[in-house]
Amino acid sequence: MQIQVNTPDGAGGEDLTARVEQAVVEAVARFSEQITRIEVHLSDANAEKGGEDKRCMIEARPTGRAPVAITHQAATVPMALRGGLNKLTRKLDSVLAARTDHKGAASVRDNDPGQ
Template sequence: MQINVNTNSSISGSQGLEEHVETVLRSSIERFEEHITRVEVHLSNENKEKHADGGNSCTIEVRVRGHQPIVVHEHSDDLRQSIKNAGSKMARALDSMFGRLQDKGRHGIAAPAVDALADKHLTDS
C-alpha cells in the first residue's frame, strides 16, 4: 500500500508527521491493504492565523483496485487529531463498501439457488 502525504504551505511537512500519518493509516485500514493500490493524504491549515477554529484539515483519498476512489475529510483544532479521525472515517467507509459488495455477492449467488429450489419443487409436484 503506497501512502503519499501532501501538505500545503501552512503545514511544515516533516518526517515525524509523515510517520504519524502512515502509522495511523496502517492501523486503521491495513486489513484492506490487498485491495488498495494507493492512498493520498492532504493536510492543511485553512486558517493558520486563527489557531482555535478547527482549521486543520485532513483529506484522505483511497484508490481501491477496480472501484472508484473513496474520499473522506476531517477538520479539527489539532492536526494529529484530524488525521486520526479521518483514518477512522476511512476505515468505516471501506467497511461499508466491502460489506455492500459482499452482500451483493451473497444475493447474486443466493438467487439462482432459490430459483433452482423453486424449479425442483415445481417438477416434484
C-alpha cells in the first residue's frame, strides 16, 4: 500500500509526513491488503480567517472498486487528520465489508465450490 501526503508548499516537512503516514498505517491496517494507495491532502481552508479551517481530504483506492474519498475540517491539523481517518475507516468498513462479510459471517459466494 502506497501512502502519499500532500501539504501546501511542503509545509510541515518530513516530520509531519512521517507522522501522517504512521497514523494512516495504524488506522487502515486491517484493510491494507485490499487498498493499493492512499492520498492525504492537508490544507488551510480559509487562510488568515479563524475558526475550523484545517482540512484533511483522504482518498483511498481499494482494489477492484471505485476510489473512496472523505473530507474533514477541524481547528488543528492533528484533529483534522484524526477525524478524517475515523471517517475513512467507517467508510471503508461499509464498502469493503460487503466483499467478505454478510451479517458477521463469511459470504456464501466465497464458500461456493461451483464458482
